[in-house]
Amino acid sequence: MKRKLAMATIALLIANFMGGLDATIVNTALPVIISDLNGIRLVGWVSSVFLLGTAITTVLWGRIGETIGNKRAFQISTFLFIGSSVIAGLSNSMVMLIVARAVMGIGTGGMVSIPFIIYADIYPNAAQRARALGWVTASYTLSTVRGPIIGGWLVDQFTWHWIFFINLPIGIISMLLLQWAYQDTKRQRERQAFDYAGAAVLALALILLLFAGDALAVSVLRAVLLLLAGIILLAAFWHVEGRATNPLIPHQLITAWPVQAQNLIMFLINGFFIGYSVYAPMWAQGILGTNATFGGLTQIAGSLMLLIGTRLTAHLMTKLGYKTIVLVGTTSLLISALAMVIATKNAPYWWLLISGAFEGFGMGLSFTPMQVSIQDGVEKELVSVSTTFGLLFRTLGETFLASIFGAVLSLSTTRQVATAGHGITTNMINHLSDSATAKGLDPALLPQLRTILFNGIHTIMIIGLVLIIIAFLINIRRREPKPAAR
Template sequence: MTKKQVTMVTFAMVLANVMAGLDSTIINTAIPAIIADLHGIQFMGWIIAIMLLGMSVSTPIWTKVGEKIGNKATFELSLLFFVLGSLFQGLADNMYFFLLARALMGIGAGGMGSLPYIMAGFIFDNIKARTKILGYLGAAFSVATIVGPLVGGYLVDSLSWHWVFYINIPIGLLAILLSLVYYHEGKIRKTPKFDILGSFLIIVGLTLLLLGIQLLGLTKPWIVASLIIAGLVLLVLFFMHEGGHPNPVVPISMFKNRALVGDFLLFIFSWGAFLAINTYLPMWAQGLLGTTALIGGMTLIPNSLVDVVGTLVVNPLKARFNNRTLLSMGLICILISSLGLALAPQSTNIWWLAIIGTFSGFGVGFIFVLLQIKVQVDASEKNMAPATSLSYLIRILAQTVMAAVYGVIMNVQLAQGVAENSGITMNMLNKLSDAASAKSLPQSLLPTMRNIFHLGLQEIMWCATALLVIAIGLNFIFNKK
């Protein structure tokens, strides 16, 4: 491709990362308004979980589709799915349609988030140039996460929550157009037969398992148990099948590398813990302090800013400290945030909330670069690409599972609060998280309702704290230096 073509395709990949970054934080400021408008506080965890579920089951499939029809067509198709999902979410008038549209968006995001890194590997042969481009992609994501809370808060307060999804449509269509016009892919290499059975097993297995987890406390125990057991059985069959397939969906051989397993475990526990802070910090401000969506979203801005700082200071520090020390530093930063929120009283003002959340942003940015480099080194040059892709999938899975778990924790606490306090209903708690809707609630019951919500938030933060303590222990086990 010519220099202009490469530049335009790179811009298309940057736009894809901008949309991914925007959605990762803009949705958090819109959730209170969405659940108030669509009456679905019991589905609050699903809003995050079903997006991550779509990403989880589709990521390995998109990679294999790219091998068959080419990364160009696959990238454009994933963008189209993301745009359509955004459109349908904005048009949703009930929570069920909204969640279906969000699942479609998640499927698109699975390809939109992973394919640019694979495309960059083919477009940029020079390692230094490729590293520079990957830096641009990461920076685009980080900057979008900073802008997301501001844009989301403004759109929700000035227009409506629907516009946090409509904003993706022009960005996505521009990215598709740039790829259509400027991306000229080389000859598609022949690959072994597509693993249809493996794809079926992992998609259905993960879906059943995660549905079972999300339904904890919401339906009969035997239904939950059946879903989880069926999901686990299918995943076991998946791993048995993949071991003998010439073109596996997930390269099982990666799990025989002890160092890589350690890296993956650290990604799982740290990303699962960070999700709690990133999702529930704005809701704390809106539900407990009665702030607007804009102000609630601003609690994440310091977090996102220092995330960028964390990614920049890793390389200078690597020359002075070993991996175990550096990873411990990052994990402790996230721990300060989760433990601080777990201990914070209900009356904690918004400035302290933002300061407490800042530590987790630095820790996550720091750990991401460190672990991503470590994954590639531990995998060796031969397996660097599949290991990088697998680490992306594992991070999504960790967040998918923990989004479901956090949703269950909150649902159980809310149900307990309704049962113990006469006069308070789930519909009233639906309105609590949105400042405008909360004005219609009985003022005498607001302290009790906020106490119920606060207890749920605290339990979520204690769960995140436990994950980080485990991660620190795993760091000492797998990283001797």
């Protein structure tokens, strides 16, 4: 029994590793892909459609798992991921690649969310589940650190196509291990109809809201209109769910503030997390003038402290209240955000590392107790949807804020360049953010260019600080969900 439990956990960790690997390995190969497929105009869609597919299907997979079984849902989603990975590897045009990435995102929505439901099933004890979730975080962190190295090696030794082909053997191993080691818990209940109307309205609402953030850099009016349309559809979704016999997200879950407060906290702290992850390397290269390797190393301290935080959480959860642990975690995140806000343009490289260490430690302490709580704080029949709903908030936090941060940097740069003079252009800022192309810039203009980039990134860090302050205050005011009877 213990052996099968270990094998089932390993199978799910392999899938988690594969999902995290994809998050970084594709970015490493994008310059080569753009060159090979002449895809500079459509490059943004390679990541956008993947995140979009993941976001709009996360909750859907939870309900699909309830209908056909979590093991089968996991295997179908993994098959979609590895099948579309092969198509992506065979792509001979950007359109073909983008379509494949959209399907990969749909598969990822189930491949990374269904395991959390299975963990709740095979680890009913909260402390044991916390240890398992610590391994989940560790495997994901390891994959994101290894991703650029593996991606660079595959591109250099073979071709960019192999960054997608590598998913095939990994995915097959995960599916076969789970097939042998895990059996779905049989539920003695009547099968109910799937909420197609609710799924369609929610998917459309999320699509509009995600595009609203992306449109901010192009047209504020367009962004506002998309935002309003998305909000109207969310209101329609509430109405549809109230009349559904088997709602996608029941009203009783949405209105359970002790649970949803934690989802809101995860939305906010993951927004800051993506801001640091994307712009700390850019700060190192564009403002401090380091090379790409040192830019990537800004994430190492955070990754190591994330591992320490998650491993420590499993022990703390047997001694402290979950809310107290999250308070320590959000305090650590607050220190990280403050460090980035008070940093000047001449702040040393090690300052970024210290900020990253506090950021990683805070994320490690915050995620696990909230993930366990949103499962244990609801009735058994709501565990699946509560789990995937929480993961949806994490994904949306990263996706929304990534779009908003990109728009903020674009608007800030455009405004400053317009008044800079000396022949400075936005294209120079683009070159400045990459150490390889920054070498071709006029040395006399570097101080002013770095000031422009610093002002934009600094604004992003201020927004990140506001997000963490709000999360910190919500955690102080919220009530801890009471464990539901099982």
